[in-house]
Amino acid sequence: MLKNIGIIGAGQMGCGIAHVSAAAGYRVHIYDLSQDRIESGLATINGNLARLVTNGKMSDEERKSTLSRITGSADVNDLAPSDLVIEAATEDESVKRKIYSQVCPVMKPEALLATNTSSLSITRLAAATDRPERFMGIHFMNPVPVMKLVELVRGIATDEKTFSAAKEFVGTLEKTITVAEDFPAFIVNRILLPMINEAIYTLYEGVGTVDAIDTAMKLGANHPMGPLQLADFIGLDTCLSIMQVLHDGLADSKYRPCPLLVKYVEAGWLGRKSGRGFYDYRGEVPVPTR
Ligand SMILES: CC(=O)CC(=O)SCCNC(=O)CCNC(=O)[C@H](O)C(C)(C)COP(=O)(O)OP(=O)(O)OC[C@H]1O[C@@H](n2cnc3c(N)ncnc32)[C@H](O)[C@@H]1OP(=O)(O)O
Ligand SMILES: NC(=O)C1=CN([C@@H]2O[C@H](COP(=O)(O)OP(=O)(O)OC[C@H]3O[C@@H](n4cnc5c(N)ncnc54)[C@H](OP(=O)(O)O)[C@@H]3O)[C@@H](O)[C@H]2O)C=CC1
Incomplete structure (x- = not known):
């Protein structure tokens, strides 16, 4: 059962994934390179939640409790309690590989690692981690709070338990999944x-x-x-x-x-x-x- 979600990258996708995960009741921690990035990301999330309150789609109580479940820092060690880490950093293979080399030693051995990559090979990225069987693609669409689809992509080594956990997680966010094979840029x-x-x-x-x-x-x-x-x-x-x-x-x-x-x-x-x-x-x- 997943409880703590770690997000890498406080850009537009990382913030969107944090928003929907916290709204679904998960505890979320966002990691990025600078505290400034984290602060502007949290402000964006608050703005998007406030818009839902204005439009009567969320109560102010829910906005506050959603925000209270999100923390952020520029310290990779703070991802240690995560049951699932979703990497949503810049679309650059060398950046993602470097991130995995820093985050894997911090993560619990049994924790899952996913990438929100738009196009890169899941199998190749998995090979840069210490847990290829617990690694896969969970590809959200932009803007995350609005778009209904999430593509799930297995690498060659992804095990069934990881795939089922990802499927269940996405289901709790009330998104629809589609499964794509690991070919460049998947389906969408x-x-x-x-x-x-x-x-x-x-x-x-x-x-x-x-x-x-x-x-x-x-x-x-x-x-x-x-x-x-x-x-x-x-x-x-x-x-x-x-x-x-x-x-x-x-x-x-x-x-x-x-x-x-x-x-x-x-x-x-x-x-x-x-x-x-x-x-x-x-x-x-x-x-x-x-
Ligand atoms: C690159 C990849 O790897 C994959 C991808 O994601 S590809 C990109 C996929 N996304 C798309 O194709 C998006 C295409 N655009 C759209 O569907 C629409 O223009 C849109 C949903 C973004 C906005 O729709 P719109 O009707 O012009 O805007 P608007 O009426 O202001 O917003 C509709 C709702 O979306 C929400 N919304 C809009 N932009 C948002 C944003 N950036 N973040 C969060 N929520 C947003 C608003 O809350 C709004 O809800 P309310 O009506 O309750 O306020
Ligand atoms: N934009 C889109 O429509 C979609 C994008 N995606 C994918 O999601 C991922 C993120 O995209 P998006 O949110 O748009 O990009 P953004 O440029 O908005 O955000 C990327 C974030 O990652 C941060 N970052 C860069 N390097 C590191 C690092 N080493 N450690 C931690 N954080 C880092 C960046 O910080 P800084 O700015 O300081 O470099 C930035 O905050 C990409 O893989 C992209 O392909 C998937 C679906 C849709």
Whole structure:
């Protein structure tokens, strides 16, 4: 029975996973590199919980008790009591491998370790841990409090007990699971990211402006967000990493990341989280950058 959930990374996904886990009654501890990151993450969670209170979807008592179940620190040792640690750090294999080398010695031997990776090989990441049989992918969608799906991905060594525990955990969060095999970017991103990359090529080749492309897909295909707006929402660094994993892992030129996506990431224009991407978010309303 899982009680204590550890989260690595106080970014948009780590905070979302902390939010839904604490709301379901788990004790949650978030670890990130700096206390500033933790503080801004906790403020984001509080803001999202407060919005639920305003909309009558949660009582103020529930908001307070949810928040009281979440702690955070920049000390990896504080993950020691966790029954399940979910790593939601930057989408970079070397970063994740380094994290596992630091967190595994701290964790209880029987505890489970999961990654929220969007695309990386679960089997390869598992091999960088001391517990490949108790390691798997638990892939939440953004924004976590709203999106109903969680992809579960086993590595070659993941044991049945770990898979069942993950399935039960996700069930208690009232999410629906889908099971994907361990291939680059699994199901959702294997389909979604080439569409986003194609939208960026459409911009790059001058077929349409940012506004034209997003309006076309919102009104012409009934997507809740245009593909460039969604790319900014996901984070352009994450989008590029996923395309690189697809390109390298499937060795097919159809997954070539658009050079314009590369340029935006090189500029540090990472989308909403950095204040600028295909839109500029620094003013009152988002303004297209092309
Ligand atoms: C990259 C990966 O590995 C995998 C992925 O996650 S890919 C990305 C998958 N996600 C998507 O495709 C999201 C597409 N977009 C959408 O579905 C919608 O635009 C959206 C749900 C994000 C927002 O919907 P909307 O109707 O425009 O916004 P809005 O009415 O303001 O919000 C709807 C609800 O979502 C909640 N919400 C919106 N944004 C939120 C956020 N960032 N965090 C938490 N909650 C949020 C709000 O509480 C709101 O509920 P209320 O109406 O009760 O206030
Ligand atoms: N964005 C999305 O739509 C989705 C993303 N994901 C996946 O979730 C993961 C996180 O993505 P997301 O939340 O968007 O990314 P963010 O950039 O918002 O957050 C990543 C967080 O990880 C922190 N971090 C980096 N290195 C370390 C480290 N060594 N130890 C602890 N924390 C660290 C970062 O800190 P700092 O900023 O200081 O570097 C940052 O707070 C990725 O694997 C991504 O692919 C999965 C589903 C959807």
